Amino acid sequence: MPMPRSITDVIDRVNNGLLSGWHDLLGSEPHVAGTPGDERVIERIERAFEQMGLEVRRHEFWALLPRPLSAVLQILSPEPRDLILQESPLDDDRFTRHPALDPGWNAFSGSGEATGPVVYANYGRREDFERLASLGVSVRGRIVIARYGGNYRGFKAKFAQEAGAAGLVIYTDPADGGYTRGLVYPEGGYANETCIERGSLLTLPYVGDALTPFVEATREAPRLDVSAVGLCTIPVQPIGYGAALEIMKRMSGSAVAEHATTRSWQGGLPVPYRFTGGETLRVRIKVEQDREVRRSANVIGLLKGAVEPDRMVVVGCHHDAWGFGASDPLAGTITLMEAARVIAEASAGGRAPRRTIAFCAWGAEEFGIIGSTEWVEGHRDMLSSEAVAYLNLDMAAMGVEFGASSGPSIRRVIARTAADVRQARDPSRSVLEAWMARSKDAGDPGMPAFGDLGGGSDHVAFWCHVGVASAGLGAGGSLGTSYHSIYDTLEWYRRVVGNDYEPAAMITRMAAGTALRLADEPVAPIEPHAAVASFRRHLRDISARGASAGLWEAPSVATSGSPDPLGPVAEPLAGIDDDARETESVVRRAVLPWLGSEAALGEPERIDRTGRLLATDRAWVAPGGLPDRPWFRNTFAAPDRDSGYAAWMLPLLRAAVENKDAEEARSALAVYGGVMRSLREVVEVPGE
């Protein structure tokens, strides 16, 4: 039996110079999904994985990947003026002069033309459009101008279209990403007046290819008709704040800052923001995009497990970008490459980890989390029975302040690894020490504060569709943003995040260390009691939310044995909390002795405890999915229905609260009761 790899063995192999090299390899030309640059990046990753000795699989998919054809944004009156739809190239950053860079565009905009007066809609959130309506401001037939932030941009377009807008302009406000926040590029890292955030507008009740929900987007897959999918139909154009100012300064009408409920709508442009532009100001928007099915690919590098080769830990990050993508995604992709390299190197000579690790560079994430979703849909049964966990590294190395959003069952293994890794640029402390100095878990002061995992990146299919324990690792805190702009270059990254690749080295160590523990510990470190404890915490939160919505009484009242004054929910709410407390106690007692026993390594196991622990996260999967969103099957967490990026915890119950439907809440609680029963069965090991 060869010697086991220790965590130190991989941590020590991480090489900052190679991280910089991966960055040069993948970030030297624009590589939008479905373009020739994308194809070349895919080939570079294939060759790199091959050179590491990984078993490489190119996983091709054929997805709806639009391309911009043309766009015009003009002020027609009071006097005609064309607005600029492309960033200024910079002498200080030669990358910004690359001929293959696209102008600013939002993929999945409608194609067409609209002319009309202007309405400002703040962040274009549901509540912003509701506020406009309550103030008597109609957006029907108008060109809406909204700022980035506050939600996923696709919802801005969806809400604008639903409200009857003729077109939508989205801009980056200086208060959110420009001079109000700090020095602008190239002097500093923040958005200058021409900087444009690109991005997809898809808001379907599933992620992945728009035409092939539930099934892998192979070349021959049955496809929905594109007209039946419900894509955005109005033209949508993103711009920088210099162009936005040209519109905003010509608006008339009352000022948002002068209404008590809309004071926060004022941004950082040097004009009073107004609700309406008046009749004199007329704007024309014209957007043309194709809607073609194009080929792209994921690249999977497999390191086969030595003992349980069917079991799989998946580590991933997408490779496609809106331009060079030095930050998004490559600040994560380079840590994926280096983590694969160090683990492969440490595994040489027959020292592979116990379980298989799959290193996955996903394609077409930017268009709608497509590559990872298609792979998951194509491997759903395998993943459901064999996947230990998924670690996502999208844009991971953006600073020195480490953080993680994670399902509860694998938080402790991440924290344990953070105790073993040195803090970037401050080696006197561990990552864990620095992390906990910033924020501790409110319920468990021995743990750092984790975020809840919602939508927005390649974990979604793993976590929300199949119920694989997932986490997103990353580090931030650098001063600036070039998000989805042509300024997201190696030059920007090295000026703003730094040229020392210390953040990337830290993330690589965290990812490699965590993956190795998940793949190599005798029993995979998955904690069902942590999931139940987390369930109880979210139950309390949502119970308070239901109380303030008037659905039931406050949690302190809804205890066992109390009367049930507000209908059918208070008693089951108390019952599920009792049930969960009991479940937590049972599984904690059973599982703790299984975990972390290094001594057990290599001994043949009589019982497949790891297999049992995988049920911790799969227990939450409802085959029929969530109401109105059947593709989202994880009843523990889902993306926020109305904002996209954030998480809805216990979404069955949350949807009932949002719908103000006590009967639906009661049904949801019954489902969670079933989950508790399943979790207790996890630990009822026959023969023990």
Next chain:
Amino acid sequence: MPMPRSITDVIDRVNNGLLSGWHDLLGSEPHVAGTPGDERVIERIERAFEQMGLEVRRHEFWALLPRPLSAVLQILSPEPRDLILQESPLDDDRFTRHPALDPGWNAFSGSGEATGPVVYANYGRREDFERLASLGVSVRGRIVIARYGGNYRGFKAKFAQEAGAAGLVIYTDPADGGYTRGLVYPEGGYANETCIERGSLLTLPYVGDALTPFVEATREAPRLDVSAVGLCTIPVQPIGYGAALEIMKRMSGSAVAEHATTRSWQGGLPVPYRFTGGETLRVRIKVEQDREVRRSANVIGLLKGAVEPDRMVVVGCHHDAWGFGASDPLAGTITLMEAARVIAEASAGGRAPRRTIAFCAWGAEEFGIIGSTEWVEGHRDMLSSEAVAYLNLDMAAMGVEFGASSGPSIRRVIARTAADVRQARDPSRSVLEAWMARSKDAGDPGMPAFGDLGGGSDHVAFWCHVGVASAGLGAGGSLGTSYHSIYDTLEWYRRVVGNDYEPAAMITRMAAGTALRLADEPVAPIEPHAAVASFRRHLRDISARGASAGLWEAPSVATSGSPDPLGPVAEPLAGIDDDARETESVVRRAVLPWLGSEAALGEPERIDRTGRLLATDRAWVAPGGLPDRPWFRNTFAAPDRDSGYAAWMLPLLRAAVENKDAEEARSALAVYGGVMRSLREVVEVPGE
């Protein structure tokens, strides 16, 4: 005996058309204290008071009243540029073209010239200069640029000078008063880019004429040497945000928004704010002012009391302005004039109120609360024995949202009057109902929330020097500010506050009604128990402040009989609280039957209860004044030592906390123990 006037009798006489007429009379030319326009306004007020039948006294004083001679502000490098030091005249507002308007200036600036690099100091508060020092940014020899807001402007100059700055530029930030807040003048009411806030820089340990502390500034009064007073020596120049942008956009160096502790230093100009301007940017400031003693005057209109003519209720507002002063002060002065008129009219035919009411139009408030202070210093003994209360109306009618800052003993009479007056522009409600709908007293939900009276206007000498119960009445909520600029015109007021004079009518009713109750109720409605209750509340606040400063333990610990772990303060702190509780109970029991008995009106009184109640507020006067500020003698309240406008409550104790001196706190508590004894003596009426 003639019939008594009811409150309704004066309320119903208030005439909106006459309020507008007072505005025209006093606001049609610039009238800076000490100028010919000032003299003409004084004469107009004299004539008006005479026509009302009041006994008119012109009270002249000779005070240090500087005049601007010249000023220059230039960017010298990278390329020379003169900055504009005067507002733009507007076609929409003919007043702004008046030839007698001064350019922007700060009275009591040093005269002289300075050239140097630039440092930005946020609001120029003590903590801002401390922050700069802690970040290693020296202001020595530099031109400091600071924004208005956060403190009295004089402290900006004082702290800048103490830190070694060579000059100071103060500007109005758009985030504080410009386009970030709403539409700008003349389209809206907020500051346009040329709008300049003028104002005095005096920060002496007394108010009033700088050369005659404690004594009336008669022509022959002994005067301090101007060089011995400690006036500002560096040149100080106020500018608009257009000019400020010319400086700020040329600054280099690091951005305030990129430091965690100075993020809020970023304002609303469209550039990243920076700490320093670098060596290339050099600015020259040159200010020349004379420092002459000039004559101005208060105008006192007396309505002699029918029963207690020596007892005096004082109602006042200043008449001087930095330009036309349509808002500051005339939005208050016109309510003073109309309150005088309606009370005089209702008093005709031998129906004068029981006590004398003095209607006072003060001079030279803007330069340092001079006129009112000199009058008080000249009538100190009379006021100390005879003044019932002082009501201040500075800038009172600026909107429909009524509020009051007041000493505790007269809060209830203000609230009672608010119950009798209809809300401006919403006659279905009383002022009290509208006021309480906005904010209730935290300790007494049956009362509206009052502010604490600090510095900043003509109540200071009454309240802080003599201990006369004082209140400032006013109403705000209009959208805009023309504060101390040449845009403070009748045109601005009528566009922004309104042309209906409903706010002014409401304030007139409140002032006249309150004054009449104070002057005419059988026993003046002064409540010593309210003062003691307020003392106990402030004691708790300051006790918590002392605890967090580590001077003593938290209030819950410092109760009677507990050990005294933190030195000599805990026990006296508990003792004074017990003492105050007892005092409150004793005086409440005794005084409540005295008050509000309309039936007693006209009956001869055996006992001078009003005279006794005047001790309620005089009891707090320490003859030696506060440590380092002997002129401020009220130990109940004083202006904030470091910011000017705000209030320090229980300033003896507060100073001890700020100085972190437990022994000083113990001495302060002994003083307050003496006050409690005096207050109990108030109600020990011999012969009852």
